[in-house]
Amino acid sequence: MSFARLDELGRKLEALEHALAILGADEATHMAVGGGAKRAEALSALAGMHHRQATAPEISDWIAAAETEALNDDQRLAVREFRRQYTNMTCLPTEFVERQTAARLRCEQLWRDLRAKNDWAGFQPALEGIVAIAREEAALRSEALGLDPYDALMEQYDPGNRVADITPVFTDLKAFLRDFVPEALAVQQERLAKSPKRPLSGVYAIERQRELGLAMMGAVGFDLTRGSLSVSHHPFCGGVPSDVRITTRYKTSDFLSALMGVLHETGHALYEQNLPEAWSHWPLGKARGMAVHESQSLFVEKQLGRNPAFWQWALPLVEQHLGERWSMEEILPHVHHVERGLIRVDADEVTYPLHVILRYELEQELISGRLAVADLPEAWDARMRDYLGLSTIDNPADGPMQDVHWPSAAFGYFPSYTLGAMMAAQQWAALSREHPSVDDEIARGHFETVNAWRRDKIWSQASRWSTPDLLERATGERLNAAHFTAHLKKRYGR
Template identity: 65%
Template sequence: MSFAELDHLCRRLEALDHAQAMLGVDEAVNMPEGGGEKRADAMSVIASMAHELASAPHIADWIAKAEGEELDGAQRAAVAEFKRSYINRTCLSSEFVGRQVNARLRCEQLWRSLRAKNDWTDFLPSFENIVSLAREEAERRAEVLKLSPYDAMVEQFDPGSRSAEIGRVFADLKTFLKGFIPEALEAQARRRAKHPVKAFDGPFAIEKQKALGLELMKAVGFDFNHGRLDISHHPFCGGVPTDVRMTTRYRTDEFLSSLMGILHETGHGLYEQNLPHDLSHWPSMKARGMAAHESQSLFQEMQLSRRPEFWEFALPKAREILGLDGVTVADMLAHVHRVERGFIRVDADEATYPLHVILRFEIEQELITGKLAAKDVPELWNVKMQDYLGLSTAGNYKDGPMQDVHWPSGAFGYFPSYTLGAMMAAQQWAAVARALPDAPAQIARGDFTGINQWRKEHIWSKASMLSTPEIMRQATGEALNAKYFETHLKERYLD
């Protein structure tokens, strides 16, 4: 039975994916700098092995025969998703995959050391190599998938999304935000004139910040029997569903950037921990792309953790652990609801954040098509940054094109997922509010059981058995609609 052959193969691939994920986490969290070269070699070999195993020619016969077998609905979904992933895998040779993984790891390691030095010159040759490999990958995928090169890259992160539709949505959103942000800043100034923002007295010891983060992670439902929190250069959620590894980075002069980052990554972690476990080796039981993943992290961070009700529950814990004497919920909201034009995407508020994403979306399209040379990225970045956010990054590479890990690690086509996810999260919250009218009161009590049950039933349990648009339609009653995100921003940030 060919389905049984595919099932056995999926178990072997899951084991290799597990090994790669844990080696990647260790490389980012614990590995000494001197271990980078051999780690890159080891991971590239394992990636090549996994690719060879998953893209062998005889698998096409297994898939074709399995499609003709008597299967139940879940098995048919597994075959369909495996077929999609198989076609995407066979776009690339194992030799290319190994070469690309090695180059990505070396570039990312170089980025870690050179970003702090603002050293674009020494970073550029490695980055040019990554861009060249990304263009090669895009061309190879485009030929097989019958897509444009950039769409072929987007397909790897958010199956079914296309740059034309993304571009249309982003163009409208960019127009809205360029008008909305000045309004939000004016409304914020009026609020602050009446109620000045209260500064939080630091320093805040890292161990206390971590203690608060762990306390809130546990409260919102993270399972520490199947996960942990560490420190890395760039916050991420990695590992595997049974062993989720989250990271953050700390500053002692303030605590909110780290805490909100922890809550954001916890959203990713909850999604992974609540995917169907019994058949986790099937591709249909894995997370449904990065837009869906970002919708879960942004639901946790923006729709839940920045609500007044959340801080009614969380502030007493913050007072106890960090010593925030005299701080009120209103004081906290003044910080977590701030709107401010800034250089750093991961520190941006939810109103300005999409403009950071749109900037990258526009630039990486030109990089992949070859319209833009890698060496010219800083100049175009500066032009767009001034247009969208009124800030100059001329000569400031570490706060410009060197600020993110994504491009050094070869993740072109990933960025649109962030803002698509924000839109999805706002629409999901509207559906939760209809289904659970007392959801705000539940949050204020620190009870996330009902909300998490809704997410598990409508999002987490669906895994990749349905397309992202179909998951949204079934969960919310309609296709993705940007009006929910725009309404959310207006209600939160305008008087």
């Protein structure tokens, strides 16, 4: 039976993915610094074995045969996802993948060096090479999938996401934020004029912050017997569903920075920990995509973690672990701080979408060829001034050179961040329609209702549905910016 062959293949690939995931997390947390070169060799060889095994020509026959076999519903969906994975992994010729990998590694190295030197002129030729290759990739994927080029790139990250659906939603959101950012800043200023911000004391011992983080992780549903919290330079969620490795980084001057990072990664972790165990060796059993994943992390960080109800419950926990008493009026200005800035990863939830929309627009123009890399600094600056009133023309390091995505040839990924934020708000709206007293539960530290809803609607569904269909089944409607804008108005408006 061909399905049995696919099932067995899935188990072999799962073992290699397990090794790659744990070795990857280990590299950022526990590896000795001198172990890097051999680790890179090992990861590259294991990734090669995975790729060879996952793309073997006979798999195509197994899938075709399995599609005609008598299978139950889960198995039929599993075959569909085996096909999607196989198509996505084989639609690029080996010659192309090798060329792209080499160009990407060179461009990333150059980027690390030249961003620090604010040297756009040195960087531009390398990025031109990457964009040329990305156009080739988009064309190859487009042909294999029968999608428009940019849609074909997004399809890797979020099956079913299309420009035709996303652009109108982003356009509405952009129009809203143009007016709303000034309003939110004015509201903030008025509040601060009435009562000035209480500064953080800045003496937050790392071990105590860690204990507080663990207490909150456990409370919101992280299974501490199937995961752990470590330290790394950049926070991430890695590992495998049975052993999810999340990390944060601590500043003794500020406990909120690490804590919000922990809540964000806990959101990713809850999704991984609650995927259906029996499907863990099938592509069907994996998380649906980057936007849905981001919706889960942002749900915990923004919809729960910056919700005033959450802080009613959390403040005594902060006092218990850090020995510092805060009132709601004192903590919320920290949790809800809004500020126009140049850097996407430092942005708050009000301004963040404008950073993403800017990149979404520019990268479509780069892929289509309407925009040349040489003109990117000016195009970036013009939009940055338009959307956020800031200029980057003398500062490309904090303009088009700020993210690793483009040097890494990851075009089509950026929209996932804001789609995730919007989907999280839409999920919260649906959940609180069904459970009107959910804020009261959160204020008492009860997350069972919230998690039961998410387990049922999102986590247990794994990759059964496309990204838009998953959202619609969970919330009763297609992506609708109104939920996100209502959320922002409620939290940051007049």
